[in-house]
Amino acid sequence: MEQSHILAFIKSTRNVFETMLQLSVEVGTPVLSTVPDSSFDVSAIIGMSGDLDGSVVLSFRRETAMRLVSIFCGTEVADDAEDLIDAVGELANMITGGAKAQLDGKKVTISCPSVVIGAQHSVHGSKDLVRMSIPCSYDCGEFTVEVAVRPSSASSQDQTVISSAEAA
């Protein structure tokens, strides 16, 4: 993974929040993620393929996601509602799409988002992918954008596994 990839996701995250939500995002120092964080309750996962393979995971604690989605939708949303899933997925879609557009000369396709809702789950990806976790915060709480991408290899496949802290 190149530094430019991480910078693209940082810039895109800020742009999405400022443009669609009128919220300023503080971005912390990206860290190498060796052990999946199991403190999240809502995660949106987007796959990437083409010149770059990998995945992007946008994760929140439940309360933070609920507040954020209420701002995004302009109304209060019910817990575990279809609206919550849709809005979080769309945020991940825009963040990933915006980052993709900054990857000069790279042809990359992104998947439709998958959203996981479950108390204290963790998202596991391929062990041979380097994962960088970008900690972010805004007025209503904290969230993480985890990026795991690499130049395409035709012989490898990315597998994403989700586990709950209770089952672990």
Add this chain to the structure above:
Amino acid sequence: MKILLVDDSKTMRTIQKSILTQMGHTEIEEAVDGVDALSKVGSFKPELLLVDWNMPKMDGLTFVKEYRAMDTSTPIIMVTTEAEKSRVIDAIKAGVNNYVVKPFTPDVLSQRIEETMTKAAA
């Protein structure tokens, strides 16, 4: 003016519908993907379409091509995260009249709509 919103995200349809309502538009139909949109265009007869690109069942580009085979004049604005120049060119070749990249502000979307309709009327 009758407007068809085509996006698999209910959140994005809600946001766009809110912007359109604030512009004074009230005849708004929604479709969740290209297949759904094709099933509605015949009866609804939109005068403007706002179309997302990445959707399940039938993506926006495929929908635009199929729609243009039936209707070559109704304005279409693509509203999408796909921002690369090559994608914009593909969309224009397919028959899209204008392009809005997500994320967008209400001002950008409303300006793009007005600009598209002004050009269509000329």
